[in-house]
Amino acid sequence: MKPSAITALLLVAAFAAANAEQTGLYPSFPYCKCVKKARYSLSPTVKALGGGKYCFTLNSVTPANCNTYCCATADLKKLEFDVKPACDVFGVNVRATVNGVYTKVAPSFDYAADGPIGSTILRVTQLGLGPADDGAEICIILQASKTGEGCTTLEDMPPPPSPPPPSPPPPCRTCIYISVKAVSPSAGRFTFSQNDCSAYGSDIGADLNDGANSLGIALISPFELAECAATYFKVCGTFFSEAEGASLQPYIDDTLAFFLTYVVGEGPSCPAGLCNTRQGATPFAAKYLLTKARGRSSSTVLYCFNTTVVAPLNPDSACGSTTTLLKAEFWADDAQRRAVAGIGIQPAGGRMRYLSPTWGAVGEQTLKATPLMWDLNQANGGKICLELDKATDLGSFCNNVPGSPPTCWVNFFDESKNCCPLFKSALL
Numbered sequence: 001m002k003p004s005a006i007t008a009l010l011l012v013a014a015f016a017a018a019n020a021e022q023t024g025l026y027p028s029f030p031y032c033k034c035v036k037k038a039r040y041s042l043s044p045t046v047k048a049l050g051g052g053k054y055c056f057t058l059n060s061v062t063p064a065n066c067n068t069y070c071c072a073t074a075d076l077k078k079l080e081f082d083v084k085p086a087c088d089v090f091g092v093n094v095r096a097t098v099n100g101v102y103t104k105v106a107p108s109f110d111y112a113a114d115g116p117i118g119s120t121i122l123r124v125t126q127l128g129l130g131p132a133d134d135g136a137e138i139c140i141i142l143q144a145s146k147t148g149e150g151c152t153t154l155e156d157m158p159p160p161p162s163p164p165p166p167s168p169p170p171p172c173r174t175c176i177y178i179s180v181k182a183v184s185p186s187a188g189r190f191t192f193s194q195n196d197c198s199a200y201g202s203d204i205g206a207d208l209n210d211g212a213n214s215l216g217i218a219l220i221s222p223f224e225l226a227e228c229a230a231t232y233f234k235v236c237g238t239f240f241s242e243a244e245g246a247s248l249q250p251y252i253d254d255t256l257a258f259f260l261t262y263v264v265g266e267g268p269s270c271p272a273g274l275c276n277t278r279q280g281a282t283p284f285a286a287k288y289l290l291t292k293a294r295g296r297s298s299s300t301v302l303y304c305f306n307t308t309v310v311a312p313l314n315p316d317s318a319c320g321s322t323t324t325l326l327k328a329e330f331w332a333d334d335a336q337r338r339a340v341a342g343i344g345i346q347p348a349g350g351r352m353r354y355l356s357p358t359w360g361a362v363g364e365q366t367l368k369a370t371p372l373m374w375d376l377n378q379a380n381g382g383k384i385c386l387e388l389d390k391a392t393d394l395g396s397f398c399n400n401v402p403g404s405p406p407t408c409w410v411n412f413f414d415e416s417k418n419c420c421p422l423f424k425s426a427l428l
Contacts, residue, residue: 021113022111022112022115024117029121030082031115031121032114035068035070037066037071038070038071039060039061039074039131041061042056042057042059045057048154049139051141052143053141053142055137055139056138057138058138060133060135060136075128075129076129077127078124078125078126079125081122081124082119083109084120087156091145091146091150092109092150093141093143093144093145094107094108094109094122094141094142096140098127098128098137103126107123142154171239174245174248176208176234176235176252177232177233178200178259178263179231180192196278197225197228198228200233201226201228202225204259205237207259208223208235211248212248212251214403214404215251217239217247217248218239218240219237251401275417275420276319277421280311281421282312282421283310283311283312283323284309284379285307285310285412285423286307287425289426290408290425290426290427291304291306295341295387296341296342297341299389300341300387300388300390301387302344302385302386304344304385305328307379307380307384308379308380308381309379309380323376324374324414325379325412325413325414326371326373326413326414327369327370328368328369329410329411330368331408332365332367332397333365334359334360334362334363336396336397337357337359339388339392340386340388341387341388342354342355342356343357343384345382345385346384347382348379348380349378349381350382352385354387358370405428406426407427408426409422
């Protein structure tokens with residue numbers, strides 16, 4: 001007969017009283033703190049002799065590379081079996097023998113003091129065995145109570161297996177679609193090229209990945225371009241679960257409109273309301289990091305975009321050949337208009353001067369720094385600074401998701417207003 005999962009050897013010196021309060025300190029068998037590597041084990045074959053009698057052969061062998069007390073010289077005081085609570089009934093009769101001699105103390109069923117509620121053990125104690133007793137025979141005899149209750153076979157004794165842990169939630173693949181369509185007969189036709197999809201998809205994917213990272217949301221696969229067509233493209237990523245994906249939804253809600261602005265622009269003088277927001281469309285750019293400085297008074301602070309000049313993607317195009325930075329527009333909460341004391345502008349090599357803030361219509365969420373009229377030399381190392389009241393939260397002012405690192409967005413317009421590359425800068 002093969003051994004049941006109930007058999008176990010515990011080298012412990014004391015045990016708790018039956019029916020003691022169970023602490024749940026050890027959720028699985030053995031329900032105590034013990035050294036599991038020791039010299040004693042039971043043979044894998046169990047003898048079933050009938051009448052509820054089962055005999056085990058003791059192995060007493062020092063494990064390789066182990067010279068601890070438990071491996072070398074410990075005595076074997078008792079066995080404990082993990083059993084189901086239904087075995088512990090009044091009047092059940094359990095006896096044990098060692099080499100044919102009954103033990104001085106009869107075996108007993110007890111609640112495991114430090115196990116979970118309901119955990120039960122069969123304790124066979126006073127074995128009196130030691131390292132020299134290799135091959136000793138230990139037998140237990142199981143007999144039901146007078147009413148026929150109790151566990152009378154070895155197969156009856158094991159507790160039911162613990163339910164398997166719940167399956168992990170399925171991963172959640174999430175996609176954002178950016179599509180365009182004509183809103184009037186005069187709007188003309190707009191299509192995405194593969195290069196457009198790659199550029200926009202990379203930037204939008206990077207922003208979503210940054211947002212997830214800043215909020216501590218783990219992704220199985222990052223957001224990246226997944227599909228490109230003439231009238232739309234999509235950017236997809238995979239979350240560990242639907243709940244993880246839902247955690248990023250507020251961030252997506254707050255930035256989706258800006259993604260659309262990034263792709264199609266919003267210059268009022270642009271043909272059909274479009275301007276080229278692609279980074280590198282013009283030579284003018286903003287560096288990634290905002291800098292912070294003292295304002296003109298003790299109650300204000302400056303948050304500065306640092307401007308630079310880059311090689312345009314297509315220097316021969318109308319946008320790529322522009323040489324004048326007309327104005328800058330910021331995505332900002334127009335409910336906080338009173339928080340802006342002014343806009344500082346400092347061309348490279350020049351002194352800081354201040355413009356009065358100009359806002360778009362209510363609901364456009366647009367703060368303007370105009371006019372700038374900087375040439376390439378002035379923009380290469382210039383600063384455009386928002387002077388805000390010290391009590392203003394920059395992230396809130398720039399329409400960020402609460403808890404995310406403060407990040408602000410700016411468009412740089414050329415004189416035609418057909419070219420308006422979009423940049424984000426973060427305060428670290």
